[in-house]
Amino acid sequence: MTEPPMSLAGLAARLTEQASALAESLGNPVAQPAYLNLVRIAQDVDGLAEQVLKLCVQQSRDAGHTWQEIGDLLGVTRQAAFQRFGKPIDPRTGEPMDKTVRMADAAARAIEIAAAVLDGRMDEARKSFNAEVLAAFTDEVRLNGLATVTGLVGAFEDFGEGEPFVRRIGDHTVVDIPLRHEAGEMKARVAFDADEKVAALLILAPETP
Incomplete structure (x- = not known):
């Protein structure tokens, strides 16, 4: 009991x-x-x-x-x-959504994947992608995204201060990782699906919710 x-x-x-x-x-x-x-x-x-x-x-x-x-x-x-x-209610079931993070290594894996993408080690990074991301995240998409970020805050220098922020949102485990660029701060966001494969990888302004 x-x-x-x-x-x-x-x-x-x-x-x-x-x-x-x-x-x-x-x-x-x-x-x-x-x-x-x-x-x-x-x-x-x-x-x-x-x-x-x-x-x-x-x-x-x-x-x-x-x-x-x-x-x-x-x-x-x-x-x-x-x-x-918050205690969001799942519209599919009418029950409170489970916010438990079950990926004990989510932060470490997210850092490894983000580092591989930023360093251009895409063969290594793609091993963690789900089918949708694997099809969509081409070398051209990667370079176009990095060009946009570089135009805003300059070249990537290193991971920023502070611990990765890990939480569960819906069916995904989401990790935000601070990034330091030559002219400003950004963050990488890595979302893992229920199979612990990368379902999204973004570089965002640090204030992005």
Whole structure:
């Protein structure tokens, strides 16, 4: 039998307990703290804080606040806020959409594929494409796309700062990867289908939802 979800007050109380335990361990000048235990406690704090944030967002939505207001508060677009905290209903089934990311290696694979495309190693990249992308993503399409991006922000230099952003959107696992060009920032977006094949690969402005 599964336990019912904890209330916001209950989660906040647990978060306070764990944060206090972390502060006590860090502030003890006598005994050297067990560093792996600090990592464990910090991970618990991080997980509890995420649950508290999700419930606070849900209550804000229930109270009538918009995704724009929530996004502004969190420093992201309204679509990014919705993708992180929203509970979309699948029009095919009428059930809440599953947002669980099951590709444990999605970020690493997306970086490898984006690097191969940017470096021109297309034989390597195409091994990960699904049939539709394999047919559409010709060398000409690649070069035309890179020419457009180069005209906007100059040549690609390296991957940018920050971790790849991984989430599930509908039936796809989508990864955004920061890119650094000589005159600006961009991001690569790699979408994997249910078979973990590349269903889309784009270079976008960093503010694109």
